Amino acid sequence: xxxxxxxxxxxxxxxxxxxxxxxxxxxxxxxxxxxxxxxxxxxxxxxxxxxxxxxxxxxxxxxxxxxxxxxxxxxxxxxxxxxxxxxxxxxxxxxxxxxxxxxxxxxxxxxxxxxxxxxxxxxxxxxxxxxxxxxxxxxxxxxxxxxxxxxxxxxxxxxxxxxxxxxxxxxxxxxxxxxxxxxxxxxxxxxxxxxxxxxxxxxxxxxxxxxxxxxxxxxxxxxxxxxxxxxxxxxxxxxxxxxxxxxxxxxxxxxxxxxxxxxxxxxxxxxxxxxxxxxxxxxxxxxxxxxxxxxxxxxxxxxxxxxxxxxxxxxxxxxxxxxxxxxxxxxxxxxxxxxxxxxxxxxxxxxxxxxxxxxxxx
Amino acid sequence: xxxxxxxxxxxxxxxxxxxxxxxxxxxxxxxxxxxxxxxxxxxxxxxxxxxxxxxxxxxxxxxxxxxxxxxxxxxxxxxxxxxxxxxxxxxxxxxxxxxxxxxxxxxxxxxxxxxxxxxxxxxxxxxxxxxxxxxxxxxxxxxxxxxxxxxxxxxxxxxxxxxxxxxxxxxxxxxxxxxxxxxxxxxxxxxxxxxxxxxxxxxxxxxxxxxxxxxxxxxxxxxxxxxxxxxxxxxxxxxxxxxxxxxxxxxxxxxxxxxxxxxxxxxxxxxxxxxxxxxxxxxxxxxxxxxxxxxxxxxxxxxxxxxxxxxxxxxxxxxxxxxxxxxxxxxxxxxxxxxxxxxxxxxxxxxxxxxxxxxxxx
Numbered sequence: 154x155x156x157x158x159x160x161x162x163x164x165x166x167x168x169x170x171x172x173x174x175x176x177x178x179x180x181x182x183x184x185x186x187x188x189x190x191x192x193x194x195x196x197x198x199x200x201x202x203x204x205x206x207x208x209x210x211x212x213x214x215x216x217x218x219x220x221x222x223x224x225x226x227x228x229x230x231x232x233x234x235x236x237x238x239x240x241x242x243x244x245x246x247x248x249x250x251x252x253x254x255x256x257x258x259x260x261x262x263x264x265x266x267x268x269x270x271x272x273x274x275x276x277x278x279x280x281x282x283x284x285x286x287x288x289x290x291x292x293x294x295x296x297x298x299x300x301x302x303x304x305x306x307x308x309x310x311x312x313x314x315x316x317x318x319x320x321x322x323x324x325x326x327x328x329x330x331x332x333x334x335x336x337x338x339x340x341x342x343x344x345x346x347x348x349x350x351x352x353x354x355x356x357x358x359x360x361x362x363x364x365x366x367x368x369x370x371x372x373x374x375x376x377x378x379x380x381x382x383x384x385x386x387x388x389x390x391x392x393x394x395x396x397x398x399x400x401x402x403x404x405x406x407x408x409x410x411x412x413x414x415x416x417x418x419x420x421x422x423x424x425x426x427x428x429x430x431x432x433x434x435x436x437x438x439x440x441x442x443x444x445x446x447x448x449x450x451x452x453x454x455x456x457x458x459x460x461x462x463x464x465x466x467x468x469x470x471x472x473x474x475x476x477x478x479x480x481x482x483x484x485x486x487x488x489x490x491x492x493x494x495x496x497x498x499x500x501x502x503x504x505x506x507x508x509x510x511x512x513x514x515x
Numbered sequence: 516x517x518x519x520x521x522x523x524x525x526x527x528x529x530x531x532x533x534x535x536x537x538x539x540x541x542x543x544x545x546x547x548x549x550x551x552x553x554x555x556x557x558x559x560x561x562x563x564x565x566x567x568x569x570x571x572x573x574x575x576x577x578x579x580x581x582x583x584x585x586x587x588x589x590x591x592x593x594x595x596x597x598x599x600x601x602x603x604x605x606x607x608x609x610x611x612x613x614x615x616x617x618x619x620x621x622x623x624x625x626x627x628x629x630x631x632x633x634x635x636x637x638x639x640x641x642x643x644x645x646x647x648x649x650x651x652x653x654x655x656x657x658x659x660x661x662x663x664x665x666x667x668x669x670x671x672x673x674x675x676x677x678x679x680x681x682x683x684x685x686x687x688x689x690x691x692x693x694x695x696x697x698x699x700x701x702x703x704x705x706x707x708x709x710x711x712x713x714x715x716x717x718x719x720x721x722x723x724x725x726x727x728x729x730x731x732x733x734x735x736x737x738x739x740x741x742x743x744x745x746x747x748x749x750x751x752x753x754x755x756x757x758x759x760x761x762x763x764x765x766x767x768x769x770x771x772x773x774x775x776x777x778x779x780x781x782x783x784x785x786x787x788x789x790x791x792x793x794x795x796x797x798x799x800x801x802x803x804x805x806x807x808x809x810x811x812x813x814x815x816x817x818x819x820x821x822x823x824x825x826x827x828x829x830x831x832x833x834x835x836x837x838x839x840x841x842x843x844x845x846x847x848x849x850x851x852x853x854x855x856x857x858x859x860x861x862x863x864x865x866x867x868x869x870x871x872x873x874x875x876x877x
């Protein structure tokens with residue numbers, strides 16, 4: 154844990170915002186090159202070696218300073234994953250998001266939190282349940298995290314306004330969506346905390362929501378799903394929570410209600426049945442917060458992959474996720490060399506690096 | 516498996532209807548004395564030795580013949596637990612009911628069956644669900660067993676009238692309760708089967724229902740509970756089913772609906788979540804019917820307990836259930852002797868013998 158100087162923070166943000174850089178490559182580059190400035194310096198060469206014609210676009214220092222100034226003007230704060238102010242729960246996920254903007258009381262991000270999420274088109278009963286659940290979790294000492302969406306999310310925030318609530322946005326911290334939640338947004342920014350991985354000023358797009366969901370579960374010790382249809386975003390949040398080692402709770406419902414299909418299915422798959430805050434409080438009582446970041450997952454030995462290995466690894470990739478270690482075995486090459494090849498291919502837009510040490514072709 | 520002669524059947528029924536004789540003592544006496552007539556002969560002495568002043572009342576042959584005639588007049592058939600016509604599923608429970616009346620198609624009792632039970636004061640949605648579930652289970656090749664009660668039970672019978680349904684009554688096979696189900700009763704007696712452990716002509720009382728519930732689960736490979744409040748009869752049926760090694764299914768519901776409290780609680784305790792017939796059919800696919808009665812649980816060596824042992828065993832009993840074997844260890848006496856003492860104490864009304872080789876003071 155360190156504190157970054159102003160230029161270091163700016164470079165950290167520049168690297169985070171660089172084209173083709175995802176959180177896995179970000180972490181690899183920081184671990185390999187020691188700091189963001191050196192990683193930015195190495196980028197063009199790495200991408201070119203892997204077959205990319207033009208180097209990936211990296212925002213200029215001035216451009217990045219504009220994002221920093223815009224965030225500051227809002228009263229928001231940039232949290233970098235290497236800093237002590239970064240939420241420890243979130244630093245523990247694989248891979249952690251490199252940066253996050255926080256508007257409001259960022260101290261809430263260090264408290265014990267439960268996510269309450271669910272259907273946007275929720276029943277009145279489901280919203281009532283979510284509101285009461287959030288209020289009771291708040292009384293039980295938990296911050297309630299959700300996604301500011303319509304339906305269950307909004308009800309959860311409302312129920313926990315007094316005790317403390319965190320809204321995770323898909324767009325920038327200043328992107329109020331849906332628009333009818335502007336008053337709720339304002340109250341959360343004042344009394345709670347609004348956070349986002351996206352650049353200030355960014356308008357949420359569909360592709361931002363999986364990342365948003367990953368933040369919701371990553372900030373929390375457990376996720377409660379209240380009403381969800383099959384194949385809905387809330388189930389993705391539940392899956393991410395399980396992958397992150399967080400507790401998953403689901404509120405059961407009648408088989409005649411399509412909005413219970415997803416939650417009943419979660420219970421069938423092993424999620425804890427939740428009929429109220431008591432179930433959550435009891436289950437999380439024994440769960441200690443994650444206080445330390447995970448150990449580095451990369452082994453860097455300074456040697457770089459040659460062109461033949463880069464092409465060999467690229468040829469081994471397919472749309473089916475495969476582990477980095479399996480690729481190393483298949484390529485018959487040392488793991489550090491294959492890891493480096495994967496990152497370079499990702500910088501060149503030829504591989505996509507997934508959580509949990511997996512990769513697919515891009 | 517044997518076939519009883521008419522006098523043997525009458526004696527079997529006399530012993531089953533004798534005062535203080537429960538199914539555990541019945542089974543013990545048959546195993547010890549070889550047949551019902553000899554057991555009836557031994558009764559007064561056994562009860563007296565255990566401290567009972569007047570011998571337990573045993574119906575006279577004429578009185579028992581009247582029950583047999585009344586059943587026959589209804590068109591019903593008496594099934595004794597030692598006979599091949601007795602449902603094999605039911606013969607496998609511990610202890611099996613000694614006798615059962617069947618009105619209608621007794622062949623259905625040998626087919627694969629699922630019980631569908633639930634709240635008497637059921638929601639319209641719950642009844643609709645139960646009806647559809649029963650119909651779908653019927654189409655899947657299962658007989659649907661229930662208790663002819665208001666609400667879920669009636670809906671389950673209705674849904675399975677075409678495919679085959681068994682109604683288990685607390686009163687005699689001729690005791691139509693509740694009265695508004697007389698038309699449903701008539702149709703089940705014609706198209707399905709109505710069964711009861713109680714004597715013909717007996718009006719159901721509250722204390723008959725636990726025994727009725729035990730029959731419902733005992734006749735079935737699995738029990739589905741559709742809507743149940745906490746501490747309701749349906750949960751007792753579910754518990755009995757689990758004790759009998761049968762599958763338990765529960766239909767989830769909203770935590771805001773009191774009628775889902777019981778079913779959600781069952782799921783929490785490990786019952787399979789049921790959203791429709793598919794869940795039941797899939798789970799039971801691999802379950803083979805129980806085709807043989809369990810081995811005798813008594814070891815009879817012909818020696819009888821002395822007065823001192825009888826009093827010692829009586830003193831060891833309390834309202835907390837304790838196993839027969841634990842009593843034998845505590846008494847420091849051979850197991851056959853202690854088993855005999857327990858049966859004699861039960862005949863004298865001083866002990867109650869429970870399923871699973873347990874006993875309490877009476």
